[in-house]
Amino acid sequence: MILLRQTNVVLIANTFNLPIFHQVWLIDNDIITKDEFAAGESFFTPVAVNVRAPSYNFLIVPERAQVAFNSDFENSLPVIQRVIGGIASKLPHTPYTAMGLNFEYRIGHKDPKYLAATYRDVFLCKNNPLVTEFSSEDTMTGLYVSKDMFGARLKLDIKPIIADGNNMLQLVFNTHLELSDTSEIHRLIGLWEENFQYAKHITESMQNILEVE
Numbered sequence: 001m002i003l004l005r006q007t008n009v010v011l012i013a014n015t016f017n018l019p020i021f022h023q024v025w026l027i028d029n030d031i032i033t034k035d036e037f038a039a040g041e042s043f044f045t046p047v048a049v050n051v052r053a054p055s056y057n058f059l060i061v062p063e064r065a066q067v068a069f070n071s072d073f074e075n076s077l078p079v080i081q082r083v084i085g086g087i088a089s090k091l092p093h094t095p096y097t098a099m100g101l102n103f104e105y106r107i108g109h110k111d112p113k114y115l116a117a118t119y120r121d122v123f124l125c126k127n128n129p130l131v132t133e134f135s136s137e138d139t140m141t142g143l144y145v146s147k148d149m150f151g152a153r154l155k156l157d158i159k160p161i162i163a164d165g166n167n168m169l170q171l172v173f174n175t176h177l178e179l180s181d182t183s184e185i186h187r188l189i190g191l192w193e194e195n196f197q198y199a200k201h202i203t204e205s206m207q208n209i210l211e212v213e
Contacts, residue, residue, distance in 0.1 A: 001108040001109075002105060003105065003106040004073065005170075007076065008066055008069065008102045011084050011088070011185065012097050012099065013063060014097060016065060017094075018046065018047070018048070022044060029086060036051070036053035047061065055076075056076070065084065067083050067084055080189055088182045089182075092182050096179045096182060096185065098178050099177050099179055099188055100177070101173075102172070102173065102175075104170065104171070104173075105171040105199065106161075106168045107168060119141045142159030150195060151191075152176055153177070154173070154176075156171065156202070157171075157174075158170070158206070169206065169210065171203055
C-alpha cells in the first residue's frame, strides 16, 4: 500500500509584511478567490494568516508562506502558480531567501517483523559495524540521502513510523533552493510535476523492494 500523505510548497523570506495579506488584497490580486473564502475557513492575526480552502490550506507567518494539500493533488499546480507564484509577482521586493517543494509518502505492510528484517537488509550493508549492534527482530533502520537535482538540492529522509497503529515506511522528499532572484521561484514552481513524478518513481521502487502490493 502506497499513501501520498501530504504535499506542500514553502516560500521563505526574511520577513513577510503580514498586514498586507488581508482578505480584500488576496482577492483583488487573484491570490485566493472569493469562492475559496466562501467555501472554507480563515483567520487573520498580526502574527499569522490561515485560509482553509476546499482543496488546500494557505498559511503565512512572518518568515514563511505555505500552500499544503491533503487531497485533490491533480489540481495542485494551478493553485501553486496562483498563490505562491502570485505572491512572488505582486511582491517582488520581499526579501525571499529559500523555497522548498515537499512530498510525503508512506508504504505499509501488515507484518512488522517482515518489515524490520527487510529494512536491515536494504539500509544496512554488511560492512557497516552497526549491523552487529542492531540485529534483533525489533530493529528498525532508515536512510538519508541528498543530491543536486532540478537546479536545486533534493533531500530524501526515509524512516519507519507507526501511524494509526500501522507499521509504515515514511519517505519525505524535499527539493530545496536558495533564492537570489524571484525568477527562480517561478522556475521551481514549473518543476512541480517533474518533482512529483520523481518522488512517485522512487517510492514505487521502494515498494517493489518491500514486496508490498
